[in-house]
Amino acid sequence: MSIEEILDLEQLEMNLYRGLSPQVGWQRVFGGQVIGQALVAAARTVEGRGAHSLHAYFMREGDPAVPIIYEVDRIRDGKSFATRRVVAIQHGAAIFSMSVSFQVDEPGLDHQIEMPKVPPPEDLPSEAELQALYIDKATEGVRKYWERPRPIELRPVDLRHFLSRDKLDPAQLVWVRATGALPDDPNIHRAVLAYASDMTLLDTVLLRHGLSWADGHTTGASLDHAMWFHRPFRADRWLLYAQDSPVAVGARGLARGEVFTAEGDLVVSVVQEGLIRTVP
Numbered sequence: 090m091s092i093e094e095i096l097d098l099e100q101l102e103m104n105l106y107r108g109l110s111p112q113v114g115w116q117r118v119f120g121g122q123v124i125g126q127a128l129v130a131a132a133r134t135v136e137g138r139g140a141h142s143l144h145a146y147f148m149r150e151g152d153p154a155v156p157i158i159y160e161v162d163r164i165r166d167g168k169s170f171a172t173r174r175v176v177a178i179q180h181g182a183a184i185f186s187m188s189v190s191f192q193v194d195e196p197g198l199d200h201q202i203e204m205p206k207v208p209p210p211e212d213l214p215s216e217a218e219l220q221a222l223y224i225d226k227a228t229e230g231v232r233k234y235w236e237r238p239r240p241i242e243l244r245p246v247d248l249r250h251f252l253s254r255d256k257l258d259p260a261q262l263v264w265v266r267a268t269g270a271l272p273d274d275p276n277i278h279r280a281v282l283a284y285a286s287d288m289t290l291l292d293t294v295l296l297r298h299g300l301s302w303a304d305g306h307t308t309g310a311s312l313d314h315a316m317w318f319h320r321p322f323r324a325d326r327w328l329l330y331a332q333d334s335p336v337a338v339g340a341r342g343l344a345r346g347e348v349f350t351a352e353g354d355l356v357v358s359v360v361q362e363g364l365i366r367t368v369p
Contacts, residue, residue: 092240092267096125096280098133104161106130110153118151120311121287123177123185125280130159131173131189132276138171138191140279145187145314152179169193201319201355202347209351210264210327213244241285242268244327250296254304259297259334263289264327271325281324282357283316286346291363294334294342300367309365312341322348322356340366 090111098106108126110118124145132140151157162174170192177185220236244264250257265285271277291309292302300307322328329349336343346359 090240091269092281092284093269093271093277095122095240096129096277096284098126098129098159100133101158104134104163106133106159106161108157108159110151110157116150116153118153118157119287120147120314121284123147123151123157124187124287124314124316125284126157127159127175127177127185127187128189128280128283129276130161131175131187132191132280134161134163134173135166135171135191138193139275140189140318141192142317143187143189143283143315145185147185147311147313149179149182149184150310151177151184155179157184169195204329204349204353204355205262205331207246207262207329210244210266213246213264215244216242219248240268241281241288242266243288245289250292250301254299254301256299257296259293261289261293261296261332263330263332265330266327267325269325271323275321278322278324279318282322282328282348285324286316286330286348286357286359287311287314287361289330290332290344290346290359290361291342291365293332293344294337294363294365297334297337306369307365307367309342309363312362312364314361315359317358318356319358320354320356322350322354327351328356337365340364 095111098108101107128143158178160176164172164174170190173189175187176183246262267281295301330346332344332346334342334344341362342365343362347355348357349355
C-alpha cells in the first residue's frame with residue numbers, strides 16, 4: 090500500500106473521517122500512521138493556511154484490525170491562525186488526541202542552525218543493498234524489520250547499531266523520503282513527513298544503552314509527539330533526519346529531531362517522549 094493510500098481518509102460526515110491500517114498481522118497501529126491521518130483530517134477543515142505545529146498524545150494502543158474514526162473540532166478560525174483538535178476513536182474510546190495550529194504565509198525573521206555534514210544519500214547503500222550485505226549478520230528482529238515493505242525509504246549514515254549491541258552516543262543521522270512520487274499539495278507532504286517522523290526516533294534513546302526493540306528485553310510506546318513545520322519541503326525528495334536523545338529517566342526517554350533538505354534548509358523540528366521498559 091502506498092503512503093498516499095495509507096493517509097487517505099473517507100469522509101463520513103462533516104468533521105468526521107475514517108482511516109484504515111495497512112499493518113495486517115501487527116499487534117498495534119504504527120503511531121506515525123495515526124499522526125499523519127489525524128493531520129490529514131485536520132487539514133481538510135482549513136482553507137488558506139498551512140499547519141505550522143502539532144502536539145499529540147497517545148492514550149491507547151491502536152487496533153490494526155478495525156478502522157480508526159477521526160473527529161475534528163474546529164476550535165478557532167482567526168485572521169492569521171486556525172486551531173483544530175482531532176480525536177482518534179476505536180471501540181468507542183479515544184486512543185489519540187492532537188491539537189494542530191495553522192497559519193497564513195507571512196514574512197518575518199529568518200535564521201537556522203547549520204545542517205550536519207554527512208555523506209549524500211546517493212553515496213550510502215540502499216535498503217536492498219543493506220539487506221544483501223548485512224542481513225545474514227543482523228538479529229532476527231532487525232532482519233524482519235528490513236524484510237518488511239515500507240512506504241518510506243531510510244538510509245542511515247551509521248550502521249553500527251544494526252549490527253552490534255555496543256553502547257553508542259544517543260544520536261543518529263538518517264536520510265528519509267517517500268518511496269514514490271507525491272502530488273504537489275503541501276498538506277500531503279506534511280502528513281507524509283509526520284508519518285515518517287515516528288520512525289527511528291525512539292531508537293535514539295536506546296543507542297546509549299546498547300539496546301534494541303528486537304532484543305526481547307525492551308518494550309516501549311510513544312507517549313506524545315510534537316512537530317513544528319518551518320519551511321516548505323517535498324517528502325518525496327531526500328530529507329536528513331538528525332536525531333538525538335538528551336535524557337532518559339523514570340521509564341521515559343526523550344528524543345529530538347531536526348529535518349533538513351538536501352540543500353541544507355531546516356524545514357521541520359520534532360520532539361517525542363516514549364515509554365521504555367526493560368526486562369531481564
